[in-house]
Amino acid sequence: MQKKEVILTGDRPTGRLHLGHYVGSLANRVMLQDTCQQFVLIADVQALTDNFENPQKVHDNVFEVMCDYLAVGIDPAKTTVFLQSYISAIPELTLYYMNLVTVARLARNPTVKAEIQQKGMEESLPVGFFAYPINQAADITAFKATLVPVGNDQLPMIEQTNEIVRSFNRIYKTDILVEAKAVISKTPRLSGLDGQNKMSKSLDNALFLSDSADIIAKKVKTMFTDPEHLRVDDPGKIEGNTVFEYLDAFALDAQKVQELKDHYQKGGLGDMVVKKYLQEVLIEKMKPFYERRKMYYQDKQQVFDILKAGTEKAAEVAHATLQEVKNAMHLNLL
Numbered sequence: 001m002q003k004k005e006v007i008l009t010g011d012r013p014t015g016r017l018h019l020g021h022y023v024g025s026l027a028n029r030v031m032l033q034d035t036c037q038q039f040v041l042i043a044d045v046q047a048l049t050d051n052f053e054n055p056q057k058v059h060d061n062v063f064e065v066m067c068d069y070l071a072v073g074i075d076p077a078k079t080t081v082f083l084q085s086y087i088s089a090i091p092e093l094t095l096y097y098m099n100l101v102t103v104a105r106l107a108r109n110p111t112v113k114a115e116i117q118q119k120g121m122e123e124s125l126p127v128g129f130f131a132y133p134i135n136q137a138a139d140i141t142a143f144k145a146t147l148v149p150v151g152n153d154q155l156p157m158i159e160q161t162n163e164i165v166r167s168f169n170r171i172y173k174t175d176i177l178v179e180a181k182a183v184i185s186k187t188p189r190l191s192g193l194d195g196q197n198k199m200s201k202s203l204d205n206a207l208f209l210s211d212s213a214d215i216i217a218k219k220v221k222t223m224f225t226d227p228e229h230l231r232v233d234d235p236g237k238i239e240g241n242t243v244f245e246y247l248d249a250f251a252l253d254a255q256k257v258q259e260l261k262d263h264y265q266k267g268g269l270g271d272m273v274v275k276k277y278l279q280e281v282l283i284e285k286m287k288p289f290y291e292r293r294k295m296y297y298q299d300k301q302q303v304f305d306i307l308k309a310g311t312e313k314a315a316e317v318a319h320a321t322l323q324e325v326k327n328a329m330h331l332n333l334l
């Protein structure tokens, strides 16, 4: 059976992936690979746009991210995982698309704006970073992706992509480029262990997919609960209590969670008891990831063979699109 939707997603390889990534996108990819033709891009070129002085970090994290993907069950027989820097059609498409995008339009991109501010790049903004939405449009269109599952922050990238698609098809009187639909995840972003921010590597509040049972248990002990729940007998709050947020997200026994909530709110249930249960729940969920990851981590050759095979397949697809694009632009004289 021909799978009709083509999905393209990707990550910048700048660190190991964590449970927030799992909830936000990886779990979805594992599910979608059965029904859709799925490409997953390790965006090392895009990662360099804000890490160009740190190429070793990007280099090293390609392997880490690959291990994370394989650990959660992204299956290379169903999903094409590939490395962006080996797909030369992408920068070439980017260059052609640059003619179709104004500087003013890029400057309005809210995601890029926010990133520039966060990273303090206002004074010396590299063109490469400023223009990365065009590069991302090339990622998406090279594979004629119809669906792009992303977080909210990536919506402006899809809009930019579709504007390029429409301009290109109109100007060059063709229909070869395909508009993509953003699929926004309905699951809210997972809080970090600190309960104050979303889970993120840089805030040091993450549970990594590579964490062992011991580390998970230790981290759960430090988790934010209800700061006013000082004595076991005091009534405790569920709202904003990260331990209960995680139980809602990961515990299979919803009835038990409800009983714990009732007891906690009434008073008489200590944080340690709830955390103990969360430790069990998380370890049950994450232990298979840890075991599988360890296996791949020890077999670098196999991991890179998988990435190489995916990259070769992706290069063919992207190259075919590039040929069509060049034909439409009359770059076919010889």
Ligand code: TRP
Pocket (backbone or CB within 6 Å): 008, 009, 010, 011, 012, 041, 043, 046, 136, 139, 140, 148, 150, 154
């Ligand atoms: N910009 C995405 C991120 O920062 C990574 C990415 C690159 C991507 N190319 C993509 C995501 C294409 C979806 C589609 O996480």
